[in-house]
Amino acid sequence: METSRATNKALSRRNLFQLGGIAAGALTLAGCSTTSPQTTSGTLQSSGKPSGQISILDDNTNMVFKNSTIKAFEQKTGIKVATYQQGNFNDLHDKMATMFAAQDSSFDVVMTWAGWSAEFGQAGWLEELTKSDVPTDLIQPALDAVSWRGKIYGLPKFVSVQTMFWNKDLYTKAGADPAAAPANWDEFVQTAKKLTSGDQFGYACDMGNPAGAYQNFLRMLLLSGGQMYDADYNPTFASDAGVEGLTKLVELLQVHKVMDPSSLQITNASDLADLFARGKTGSVFNWPFQFAVATASTSKLTKDTLGNGLIPGISVRSASIDGSEGFAINKYSKNKQAALAWLQFVTTGDVQMQIVEKEGWFPVSKTVLNDPAAIAALPVLTTYKESTKYVTKRYGTPWDNEFDLALSVQVINAMNGKTSPKDALTTAQKTAQDLVKKYLKS
Amino acid sequence: MAGTLVEKSRKRDLRFGLMLTAPSVIIILMLLGYPMGYAIFMSFHQWNDKLGADHQFIGLNNYGQLITDPAVWAAMERTAYFSVITVVGGVALAVIIAILLNRKFRGRTLARVLLLVPWAVPPVVNGIMWKLIFDGSVGIVNTILRSLGLIKENIQWLADPTAAMNILIFAETWKLLPFLCLLMLAALQGIPESIYRAAAIDGADAWNTFWRITLPNIRGPLMFALIVQSMWSLKVFDTIYVLSGGSGGPVSGTTTINFLDYITTFSNLDRGYGSAMAVGIMLLVLIVSAFWIFVFGGFSRKRREANG
Numbered sequence: 208m209e210t211s212r213a214t215n216k217a218l219s220r221r222n223l224f225q226l227g228g229i230a231a232g233a234l235t236l237a238g239c240s241t242t243s244p245q246t247t248s249g250t251l252q253s254s255g256k257p258s259g260q261i262s263i264l265d266d267n268t269n270m271v272f273k274n275s276t277i278k279a280f281e282q283k284t285g286i287k288v289a290t291y292q293q294g295n296f297n298d299l300h301d302k303m304a305t306m307f308a309a310q311d312s313s314f315d316v317v318m319t320w321a322g323w324s325a326e327f328g329q330a331g332w333l334e335e336l337t338k339s340d341v342p343t344d345l346i347q348p349a350l351d352a353v354s355w356r357g358k359i360y361g362l363p364k365f366v367s368v369q370t371m372f373w374n375k376d377l378y379t380k381a382g383a384d385p386a387a388a389p390a391n392w393d394e395f396v397q398t399a400k401k402l403t404s405g406d407q408f409g410y411a412c413d414m415g416n417p418a419g420a421y422q423n424f425l426r427m428l429l430l431s432g433g434q435m436y437d438a439d440y441n442p443t444f445a446s447d448a449g450v451e452g453l454t455k456l457v458e459l460l461q462v463h464k465v466m467d468p469s470s471l472q473i474t475n476a477s478d479l480a481d482l483f484a485r486g487k488t489g490s491v492f493n494w495p496f497q498f499a500v501a502t503a504s505t506s507k508l509t510k511d512t513l514g515n516g517l518i519p520g521i522s523v524r525s526a527s528i529d530g531s532e533g534f535a536i537n538k539y540s541k542n543k544q545a546a547l548a549w550l551q552f553v554t555t556g557d558v559q560m561q562i563v564e565k566e567g568w569f570p571v572s573k574t575v576l577n578d579p580a581a582i583a584a585l586p587v588l589t590t591y592k593e594s595t596k597y598v599t600k601r602y603g604t605p606w607d608n609e610f611d612l613a614l615s616v617q618v619i620n621a622m623n624g625k626t627s628p629k630d631a632l633t634t635a636q637k638t639a640q641d642l643v644k645k646y647l648k649s
Numbered sequence: 650m651a652g653t654l655v656e657k658s659r660k661r662d663l664r665f666g667l668m669l670t671a672p673s674v675i676i677i678l679m680l681l682g683y684p685m686g687y688a689i690f691m692s693f694h695q696w697n698d699k700l701g702a703d704h705q706f707i708g709l710n711n712y713g714q715l716i717t718d719p720a721v722w723a724a725m726e727r728t729a730y731f732s733v734i735t736v737v738g739g740v741a742l743a744v745i746i747a748i749l750l751n752r753k754f755r756g757r758t759l760a761r762v763l764l765l766v767p768w769a770v771p772p773v774v775n776g777i778m779w780k781l782i783f784d785g786s787v788g789i790v791n792t793i794l795r796s797l798g799l800i801k802e803n804i805q806w807l808a809d810p811t812a813a814m815n816i817l818i819f820a821e822t823w824k825l826l827p828f829l830c831l832l833m834l835a836a837l838q839g840i841p842e843s844i845y846r847a848a849a850i851d852g853a854d855a856w857n858t859f860w861r862i863t864l865p866n867i868r869g870p871l872m873f874a875l876i877v878q879s880m881w882s883l884k885v886f887d888t889i890y891v892l893s894g895g896s897g898g899p900v901s902g903t904t905t906i907n908f909l910d911y912i913t914t915f916s917n918l919d920r921g922y923g924s925a926m927a928v929g930i931m932l933l934v935l936i937v938s939a940f941w942i943f944v945f946g947g948f949s950r951k952r953r954e955a956n957g
Binding site: 304330612 | 698699700701702784785786802803805806807808809893894895896898899900901912915916917918920
């Protein structure tokens with residue numbers, strides 16, 4: 208009888224625990240159910256004053272936004288920038304893809320460029336803009352970097368086109384003319400040969416990852432007068448021009464031995480810029496920020512010893528590749544109108560002038576491009592204006608990642624002499640044809 | 650009557666126990682079971698985000714593609730090369746180092762502490778460190794080799810697929826050794842000293858002592874080390890990412906099957922095929938684990954039979 212009473216007492220305590228356990232379990236499950244992804248999103252209306260707050264995900268190219276633009280934007284529009292997060296360019300793609308796939312609205316504005324505009328735009332993850340959302344002052348190539356097949360998925364933040372930079376001191380010591388860039392490819396090779404000696408090389412590039420290999424091949428293709436795709440996106444790069452371009456690139460490394468062999472393992476333009484600034488490389492073809500890196504206090508070069516000009520052509524006078532960047536609006540953003548206000552604010556003259564003066568990138572605004580003050584602040588702008596006379600392309604497509612990887616394998620094999628340029632490009636073109644068929648079948 | 654009460658009490662206790670653990674079990678099932686179930690679900694669909702939001706059911710097509718995809722087989726070949734060396738070589742090296750550290754010598758404590766250093770280095774820092782060491786223009790390896798007169802021109806270690814894979818193996822082995830050594834050291838310290846003394850009296854040489862005493866007595870931890878290291882080797886990612894700049898290069902030379910899965914899923918946005926690959930990797934891990942259990946189970950059985 209005593210045992211029974213004791214059991215009953217224990218049972219009632221257990222019951223209490225059981226009830227507590229059930230309640231805690233129910234609370235946990237209820238908590239879990241609220242974490243499911245939100246699928247609702249705001250709309251982009253052209254009327255009404257934007258307000259509220261936005262969050263921005265950017266690469267770490269620009270510091271000007273964090274330092275001054277955000278404050279100016281908040282003062283002018285009353286929109287608060289709740290978060291401005293920067294990440295390494297090479298890491299951003301996967302971060303953004305994961306965010307979009309989860310229909311996450313944590314960031315209203317995301318950084319973009321030609322490849323991602325095409326890729327994420329085709330996936331339906333970027334908000335499409337209308338013509339009325341686009342400022343009329345924009346340079347067309349800049350707008351191309353945020354468009355795919357006639358649809359506009361963002362607005363540009365700066366223009367980036369590769370030009371040639373050379374070390375005037377090394378040119379002078381080698382007996383070359385430090386005042387002018389080589390007029391054509393043969394002159395460039397001859398000069399690079401003079402510059403190469405011991406651990407000093409006439410030329411270096413960044414082809415250590417798939418995107419780098421693609422860019423370096425594309426530049427050579429354009430310099431040879433070729434094109435990646437025709438108007439219907441049929442791959443055409445395994446043409447005579449493509450083979451000639453790749454052959455010339457291979458020759459720099461294998462025949463003339465003027466290319467720094469470490470070019471094959473440099474994975475980004477920043478490392479290339481640093482290499483050039485160390486003063487042991489005669490010339491590079493790099494983005495505008497090379498000017499700032501080469502003239503920084505830590506560099507072996509100065510404004511006076513840094514040369515800048517057009518990239519010498521093979522069968523054309525010159526050509527270049529585009530690396531312009533922009534901002535786009537997350538399809539799942541809940542405040543798209545405020546996000547659009549940010550995109551438009553970045554294209555305004557004041558912001559663009561700061562990007563030119565403080566960071567060394569080319570402006571997206573025609574007015575700023577033609578402003579003498581901008582040219583005085585960034586002499587490279589003169590070369591850029593000259594380069595607009597020649598072909599500048601990027602061919603951003605939704606299949607960029609797959610294609611870059613496939614092409615890079617072939618290009619690096621050709622660079623290492625394991626396959627001929629013709630065979631390499633024929634194989635890569637077959638892959639490109641399959642990818643185009645896969646992604647443009649609709 | 651008393652028996653019935655005890656039985657009822659036992660059942661109540663069981664229910665109570667189950668009730669208490671239920672929240673944890675449910676959370677674990679949700680955290681592990683849901684993603685796994687969702688991955689299996691996606692693997693039966695055409696789920697390439699760049700092809701639109703309409704994800705059609707395609708049955709086993711993704712699995713069929715796995716079998717015929719040359720990129721998968723090339724990655725499997727690299728995975729096999731990487732895994733065999735890091736698992737078998739890594740564990741063998743760990744056993745040797747543990748045996749040495751188990752002997753009494755001056756500075757043994759310091760040696761044991763130093764052994765832990767690679768374990769304290771975060772994986773990404775480990776990758777960056779080896780990348781800088783083997784850098785083609787400013788790396789210390791080239792500097793040393795040149796100063797010794799062994800090379801005249803810098804070697805571009807990370808530009809050659811074979812060299813890059815071997816550097817990856819080296820970097821991973823350096824990282825994994827501390828854990829494996831500690832595991833083996835702990836196992837060795839569990840072997841009674843009296844067995845070794847008896848063996849010495851019986852005239853056993855070093856090899857027989859190792860083969861007949863040390864190895865059988867550490868077979869449990871050894872099996873654990875082989876299983877865990879196999880899992881880690883099949884799933885290696887961070888060092889590849891850092892060494893290759895996120896590309897698995899050069900020329901896909903460091904793209905193991907897990908890295909190929911990452912590229913497929915996150916770079917190419919083909920989540921259906923990537924999920925099928927992930928399921929395949931999971932099966933591979935299970936098969937390899939089962940293999941080690943089978944090998945060591947057979948070893949134990951043979952010993953029991955031999956001992957009568």
